[in-house]
Amino acid sequence: MKNGHSALEKLFIHNNKIDSAGIAAISSALVTNSKLKVLDIHGNKPDTTVEWQVFALCLCNPDSALIQLNLSDSNLHDEGIKALGDALAMNTTLKELQLGWNGEIVDGWREFFNRMHNPDSALERLELRSSHIMGDAIAALANSFANMSSLVHLDISCNDHASSQDWHALTPLLQSPASSLKKLFLHATNIDDEAMISYAGALTTNTSLESLYFGWSYDDPILARGLTALMKLVCDKSSIQATYSSNHRLVLQLSAGKRPSDWDFTVDFNYCTNKADVARQKILQYHFWKDGTHISIRGFIELPTKLMPGALAWVGRDRDVDWRTRYYQVCEHSIFYKVLQGMTSLFRFDTEKMSA
Secondary structure (H helix, E strand, O other), rough: OOOOOOOOOEEOOOOOOOOHHHHHHHHHOOOOOOOOOEHHHOOOOOOOOOOHHHHHHHHHHOOOOOOOOEOOOOHHHHHHHHHHHHHOOOOOOEEEOOOOOOOOOOOOHHHHHHHOOOOOOOOOOEEEOOOOOHHHHHHHHHHHHHOOOOOEEEEEOOOOOHHHHHHHHHHHHHOOOOOOOOEEEEEEOOOOOOHHHHHHHHOOOOOOOOOEEEEEOOOOOHHHHHHHHHHHOOOOOOOOOHOOOOOOOOEEEEOOOOOOOOHHHHHHHHHHOOOOHHHHHHHHHHEEEEEEEEEEOOHHHHHOHHHHHHHHHHHOOOOOOOOOHHHHHHHHHHHHHHHHHHHHHHHOHHHHHHHO
């Protein structure tokens, strides 16, 4: 890699028992390398952390082309992760960073998040699974990423050493108008009802998050109140206007756990890509199609006659249908038929022409 004529762009040497001398050699080569784009050296655990402090300096190379780096399960320890935070504060090329399974870090995570702030950061994906992130480190994480407009994918699953109260500190990240986060993974954590209710409140004004992943265990402390708050976020059934104003973008991925009986039915609406149509489906389902058996046309009967053509067109609008929404098309067609059947005043018959 030191060779100025090297064209090597990807290097994978993970789980090879590379020792301190090997990490030092890689660091030395990266200081001047301007070709390598992908480096995966996870699972190599040198005896000391000094090598990782030196390695972090490579990310400060102004000519670096590195965009993907995997340092998972690498014995980074506190001083190594702090040095990496300092380096990220100056790096403008790295887009994907994996740091999961670095459980040896005790107090370094808070400093890592505080130090890595960089308005010119290109970091888009960050993976921090099972790394003992807890306490005030979660608050530092939320504050740092709340203003990082580049970050779109964050995985902090399996950090189950954090308490339920610790996870409340994540709320500012979800509230931040500067955040561009699209995917958030929170599998196997100690997030409880109160934290999830707080998240649901924050997400009412969030315009970026598209997927929220959580669950994995029947022992997860998220119970009925937390899940109900999330369901209300994506489909508030209290009124037609509330349903229309619900979050039609966010897809909720609950992998396991005790969920309300209508959880899947309610959250599946948001899988559809046409969000205007999602709003229409929810309104028809929960305000005109009662329990899947009874159709209510009262809302149409109360409309002024001049608005009726537009309302009927809205119900019977053609659209693309995928496997998740075939049932709702039946619902729409049934409502359309029932409105026409129950409002014969909309039609004028020429009896003379009919008898002729």
